[in-house]
Amino acid sequence: MKAFFAREQLLHDQSVEFNRGELTAPYESGKRAEMLFSALEAAFPGAARDAAEFPVSHLLDIHDADYIGFLQSAFGEWIAEGRTGDAFPMVWPVHDMRGEKIPNTIVGKISHYSFEISTAITKHSWISARRSAETALSGAQELSRGANMAFSLCRPPGHHAGRGYFGGYCYLNNAGIAAQYLRNEGALRIAILDVDYHHGNGTQQIFYDRDDVFYVSVHADPDTDFPYFLGYADETGAGKGEGFNLNIPLSRGAAWPSYGEALSHALNRIGDYAPDALIVSLGVDTSAGDPLSGFLLTRDDFARMGAAIAALQRQTLFVFEGGYAINDVGGNVVSVLNGFLGAAHSTP
Ligand code: SP5
Ligand code: ZN
Numbered sequence: 001m002k003a004f005f006a007r008e009q010l011l012h013d014q015s016v017e018f019n020r021g022e023l024t025a026p027y028e029s030g031k032r033a034e035m036l037f038s039a040l041e042a043a044f045p046g047a048a049r050d051a052a053e054f055p056v057s058h059l060l061d062i063h064d065a066d067y068i069g070f071l072q073s074a075f076g077e078w079i080a081e082g083r084t085g086d087a088f089p090m091v092w093p094v095h096d097m098r099g100e101k102i103p104n105t106i107v108g109k110i111s112h113y114s115f116e117i118s119t120a121i122t123k124h125s126w127i128s129a130r131r132s133a134e135t136a137l138s139g140a141q142e143l144s145r146g147a148n149m150a151f152s153l154c155r156p157p158g159h160h161a162g163r164g165y166f167g168g169y170c171y172l173n174n175a176g177i178a179a180q181y182l183r184n185e186g187a188l189r190i191a192i193l194d195v196d197y198h199h200g201n202g203t204q205q206i207f208y209d210r211d212d213v214f215y216v217s218v219h220a221d222p223d224t225d226f227p228y229f230l231g232y233a234d235e236t237g238a239g240k241g242e243g244f245n246l247n248i249p250l251s252r253g254a255a256w257p258s259y260g261e262a263l264s265h266a267l268n269r270i271g272d273y274a275p276d277a278l279i280v281s282l283g284v285d286t287s288a289g290d291p292l293s294g295f296l297l298t299r300d301d302f303a304r305m306g307a308a309i310a311a312l313q314r315q316t317l318f319v320f321e322g323g324y325a326i327n328d329v330g331g332n333v334v335s336v337l338n339g340f341l342g343a344a345h346s347t348p
Helices: 030-043 065-080 106-112 125-144 174-184 201-207 256-273 299-310 326-346
Strands: 003-005 017-019 022-024 048-050 149-152 190-194 213-220 245-250 277-282 315-320
Touching (some): 003 030, 065 125, 125 149, 125 174, 125 315, 149 326, 174 201, 174 213, 174 315, 190 201, 190 256, 201 245, 213 256, 245 256
Parallel strands (some): 003 048, 277 315
C-alpha cells in the first residue's frame, strides 16, 4: 500500500471556529493530519509517499474557473481591504434574494462562494487545498498505474465543496477531482462511497446529473445534522443521472447493527453498478466519541467496514475526509485499511 501526503497541507491554520454560538478552537486542525500521518507510518512502514504536483486543469475539470480564481486571490483581497483576521463569510443570499449576483467587494464575494459560517479562508488555505487535491490525484494516478488500492491523506477535506463554493472545512472536492482523473484516464464508471458522518453535499452536486459517477453516501440524517439542506433519501439524481445518486441517512445513535446494514445495502448497489474503480470518502467522524458526531462505531467496526469494502474486489482509493477525535483518528483509519488489506489477502 502507498499512502500519499503533502506537508503543505499543514499550513492552513484557521484561528477560530464559530460553533454552538461560541468561538471555539477549530475542530479541523493540522494536528489531526500530523497524528494520522504518524499512525500510518507506524502501522505501514515505508508506505508514505510525497504527493506529486499536477496541472490546475484537473481542478478546473470539477470546479468553476471563477471559483478557483476566487480561492487564489480571496485572502489577499481581504487583507488589501484592511482586515487582519481570517476571511469569514457573513451574509448569504437566501430565498428570493439575488443569489446570482457576484458583488465586487471581498465580503460580498466570499458570501457568494460559501455556504456556512464555520469555515474561513486563511493565509495558506489555497496552497493547502491545492496540495490536498494533488494528494488525492496522486492516489488516483497510483490506481491508473495498476495498483489495487491507495490511501490519500487529504487535508483540508473535500466532500462539502461544490463546483463553486466552499464550506464544512472543504475548499476543493478531492474525491470528485480524483474520480474525474480516473475517467480521463479511461475508466468508464466510477463509484464514490462516502462514509463520512456528514452528507457530502458537494460531491452529490457535482455528479448529480451524471451516470458515469455513482455517488453513494451513508450519513447522519440532515434533518438533525450538518449540512441540513441536502442528503435526504429522495435525492436520487437528475436527467441522465437519475438513479445514480443514493443517500442512506441514519438516525443519531446508529451503531454497527444499523450502520453495517446500511453499508451492505450501499455496497450491493455499487456491486450492481460494476464500477471500474471505487473511491471511498473516508471520514472517521462516525466514531463513538467524535466531538461532532452521533454515531457509535468502534475500532473493530472500522475493520469490518474495510473488509466489507474489500469484498467488492474493485480498485479502491481511500480519500481522507472528516474525523475530529484526534486521539482516535489514526487508529480508526489504520483499522479500516487493515480490514481492507486482510480481506484482500484472504481472497485469491
Ligand atoms: C469534512 C467534515 O466532516 N466536515 C464537517 C463540518 C461540520 N461543521 C459544523 C458542524 C456543527 C456541529 N455542531 C457541534 C455539535 C457538538 N456536540
Ligand atoms: Zn464529516
